[in-house]
Amino acid sequence: xxxxxxxxxxxxxxxxxxxxxxxxxxxxxxxxxxxxxxxxxxxxxxxxxxxxxxxxxxxxxxxxxxxxxxxxxxxxxxxxxxxxxxxxxxxxxxxxxxxxxxxxxxxxxxxxxxxxxxxxxxxxxxxxxxxxxxxxxxxxxxxxxxxxxxxxxxxxxxxxxxxxxxxxxxxxxxxxxxxxxxxxxxxxxxxxxxxxxxxxxxxxxxxxxxxxxxxxxxxxxxxxxxxxxxxxxxxxxxxxxxxxxxxxxxxxxxxxxxxxxxxxxxxxxxxxxxxxxxxxxxxxxxxxxxxxxxxxxxxxxxxxxxxxxxxxxxxxxxxxxxxxxxxxxxxxxxxxxxxxxxxxxxxxxxxxxxxxxxxxxxxxxxxxxxxxxxxxxxx
Amino acid sequence: xxxxxxxxxxxxxxxxxxxxxxxxxxxxxxxxxxxxxxxxxxxxxxxxxxxxxxxxxxxxxxxxxxxxxxxxxxxxxxxxxxxxxxxxxxxxxxxxxxxxxxxxxxxxxxxxxxxxxxxxxxxxxxxxxxxxxxxxxxxxxxxxxxxxxxxxxxxxxxxxxxxxxxxxxxxxxxxxxxxxxxxxxxxxxxxxxxxxxxxxxxxxxxxxxxxxxxxxxxxxxxxxxxxxxxxxxxxxxxxxxxxxxxxxxxxxxxxxxxxxxxxxxxxxxxxxxxxxxxxxxxxxxxxxxxxxxxxxx
Numbered sequence: 001x002x003x004x005x006x007x008x009x010x011x012x013x014x015x016x017x018x019x020x021x022x023x024x025x026x027x028x029x030x031x032x033x034x035x036x037x038x039x040x041x042x043x044x045x046x047x048x049x050x051x052x053x054x055x056x057x058x059x060x061x062x063x064x065x066x067x068x069x070x071x072x073x074x075x076x077x078x079x080x081x082x083x084x085x086x087x088x089x090x091x092x093x094x095x096x097x098x099x100x101x102x103x104x105x106x107x108x109x110x111x112x113x114x115x116x117x118x119x120x121x122x123x124x125x126x127x128x129x130x131x132x133x134x135x136x137x138x139x140x141x142x143x144x145x146x147x148x149x150x151x152x153x154x155x156x157x158x159x160x161x162x163x164x165x166x167x168x169x170x171x172x173x174x175x176x177x178x179x180x181x182x183x184x185x186x187x188x189x190x191x192x193x194x195x196x197x198x199x200x201x202x203x204x205x206x207x208x209x210x211x212x213x214x215x216x217x218x219x220x221x222x223x224x225x226x227x228x229x230x231x232x233x234x235x236x237x238x239x240x241x242x243x244x245x246x247x248x249x250x251x252x253x254x255x256x257x258x259x260x261x262x263x264x265x266x267x268x269x270x271x272x273x274x275x276x277x278x279x280x281x282x283x284x285x286x287x288x289x290x291x292x293x294x295x296x297x298x299x300x301x302x303x304x305x306x307x308x309x310x311x312x313x314x315x316x317x318x319x320x321x322x323x324x325x326x327x328x329x330x331x332x333x334x335x336x337x338x339x340x341x342x343x344x345x346x347x348x349x350x351x352x353x354x355x356x357x358x359x360x361x362x363x364x365x366x367x368x369x370x371x372x373x374x375x376x377x378x379x
Numbered sequence: 380x381x382x383x384x385x386x387x388x389x390x391x392x393x394x395x396x397x398x399x400x401x402x403x404x405x406x407x408x409x410x411x412x413x414x415x416x417x418x419x420x421x422x423x424x425x426x427x428x429x430x431x432x433x434x435x436x437x438x439x440x441x442x443x444x445x446x447x448x449x450x451x452x453x454x455x456x457x458x459x460x461x462x463x464x465x466x467x468x469x470x471x472x473x474x475x476x477x478x479x480x481x482x483x484x485x486x487x488x489x490x491x492x493x494x495x496x497x498x499x500x501x502x503x504x505x506x507x508x509x510x511x512x513x514x515x516x517x518x519x520x521x522x523x524x525x526x527x528x529x530x531x532x533x534x535x536x537x538x539x540x541x542x543x544x545x546x547x548x549x550x551x552x553x554x555x556x557x558x559x560x561x562x563x564x565x566x567x568x569x570x571x572x573x574x575x576x577x578x579x580x581x582x583x584x585x586x587x588x589x590x591x592x593x594x595x596x597x598x599x600x601x602x603x604x605x606x607x608x609x610x611x612x613x614x615x616x617x618x619x620x621x622x623x624x625x626x627x628x629x630x631x632x633x634x635x636x637x638x639x640x641x642x643x644x645x646x647x648x649x650x651x652x653x654x655x656x657x658x659x660x661x662x663x664x665x666x667x668x669x670x671x672x673x674x675x676x
Contacts, residue, residue: 040498040596047614170643173485201602203593204396207645208635210388210517227500231594238511259502261509270532329668 026069027062027323029316030089032100032110034077035125038171038200041253042225043102045309046124047072048301050099053316056296058245063323071095071314073105075106082106083113090117096328099315100124105172111138114251120322120334122315124308127176131357139337139357141314141347142307143272148249149180149364151270153188159244165194165217167208167232169224177223177248178182193217197225200226206235219243225250226287230259237263244268249365252307257370268378270365272307272347275375310346317345382567385515388423389638390631395523395592398530399425402585403607404577404614405537412554412617413574416477420485422604423492427454427600429595430492432587433501443506457488458579460557462572485585485600489535493595500596506588526588534623535582541619550574554617603605609653615666625664 009341034043057068073085097120104127116120123140193215196208247269277290324334329358343350348364369376410418434445511518542546552560553570614621636648
């Protein structure tokens with residue numbers, strides 16, 4: 001027994017020694033995602049994407065000869081765990097930058113730590129509060145909630161809709177969306193005639209919809225990131241309601257559309273172009289990148305690509321581009337990201353500046369519709 | 380839409396949700412009656428029922444009726460296995476230990492479901508189409524009728540079982556006084572096993588019939604268990620009729636609360652009523668206070 005142990009120790013030591021001879025010091029990047037817990041369906045594609053990128057980068061010889069080491073931590077979608085994970089990554093692993101967390105709440109919780117430790121953070125969460133006001137060390141890759149609300153209202157104006165009923169989920173994403181919808185309604189001449197919510201695990205929303213039926217709403221906005229939004233779509237059909245339905249960018253997962261079945265036909269929502277990569281014109285700047293990510297991801301993981309994994313893809317590629325240009329220096333990485341222009345990502349074409357740490361405009365969104373269980377660009 | 384048909388719609392919605400709460404509450408009661416504990420894995424039985432049904436019908440392509448039976452059998456076996464592995468070996472079970480065990484069981488079941496089926500949300504085709512019926516301006520899905528019908532049949536079968544069969548009477552005897560029951564030759568341990576199997580089957584049935592309308596994912600169990608538990612307490616722990624009535628009451632209150640006041644306060648309204656009832660009548664609406672004093676928990 002002792003002998004076996006000795007051999008193992010020797011083997012591990014030799015392996016380590018050989019490794020250090022062969023390769024230069026790895027560049028360590030932290031990744032904090034909600035891999036389990038209530039936001040797992042967001043965190044999982046993000047984790048998969050991070051693993052895929054690490055493999056691809058190292059297969060091509062790493063970053064300037066240095067292997068890329070992504071240290072992935074699970075936040076379970078909870079603030080306390082996210083804070084612990086970030087502290088571990090900074091203090092023990094001494095990472096150069098961190099991507100994530102997945103959710104807006106967990107991102108807000110780790111911001112003070114990042115600012116104090118002076119480590120760049122590229123968040124994969126959507127809430128505008130993350131980058132407004134601008135914080136020196138914090139960036140994010142998803143499109144802004146406010147831009148999603150604006151795109152929805154623009155489409156409504158085009159369709160001559162002025163009275164809407166809104167229904168939002170009671171978790172962070174839905175609450176933030178509700179705020180943005182109410183904020184921009186007057187600007188676009190839209191009256192919110194009913195304002196209802198549902199819990200993330202609710203099994204039925206017919207009561208709220210029945211209430212909408214009693215109003216003169218011309219359209220409904222259903223803003224959520226939880227699977228329950230598919231139930232709402234089914235309930236709407238059940239009640240025989242035919243007014244147009246708008247969803248948020250939180251609907252950007254084909255599984256939700258499938259869960260809603262044919263009730264989802266004709267739904268309109270703003271989302272990144274990843275979902276309609278095939279239908280983009282050949283000269284679109286994002287087309288090549290989107291098709292590559294989609295193909296790589298779907299071949300490797302045998303499951304549909306989602307925009308959420310795309311946010312991690314953009315965040316990591318920003319950090320990798322910075323590492324390639326300026327090397328392992330946290331302050332220089334931050335400066336590099338802040339001055340990145342015309343960076344083509346899955347979420348859009350990023351143009352960062354000292355005043356804008358999102359780098360995307362409302363044009364990053366495409367209005368998308370659903371037909372026969374497939375995402376298509378809306379006309 | 381007129382106020383009348385709106386209220387009718389709220390009531391119909393409430394009855395549908397309430398039926399599910401009632402069925403979960405019944406599951407709580409069966410185990411509570413046999414063992415005196417609250418089985419926190421009850422919601423997991425509901426989740427497993429729905430997930431097995433989805434798996435059998437969509438992946439293994441088994442026809443609906445056979446898949447229904449198979450799903451119930453699978454979950455019943457899981458319930459029985461859970462009792463045999465975790466509850467049965469205990470030498471001197473105290474209420475607290477039993478509760479911790481069921482809690483652990485629920486976490487294990489949830490975790491295994493996540494590993495096996497993933498984190499996705501699944502759906503099932505409705506049993507007989509999705510064309511709603513119209514009733515004075517309100518709509519009812521055929522699935523709602525299935526839910527109500529199956530619940531009705533289940534309650535009748537359970538009532539018959541507990542009141543008219545030897546086995547059912549033996550289970551009730553265990554609930555009243557385990558020591559006396561074993562003195563007259565009833566195997567209490569066997570009754571405990573049976574209670575777990577029965578409530579697993581009940582939970583699975585609930586899970587199968589709601590999945591077409593409510594969808595199902597691996598972590599849905601906890602919230603259903605919470606609402607079902609509220610219904611069980613409101614109706615008086617251990618009381619079958621109470622569970623059904625209280626389940627319906629909570630469902631209707633939620634729906635009316637969401638429709639007439641605000642959906643933001645929906646859960647609060649239902650829980651507020653629960654608290655009020657418990658302040659006035661701690662043994663629940665149908666509970667007998669003398670009987671509840673004799674219970675440990």
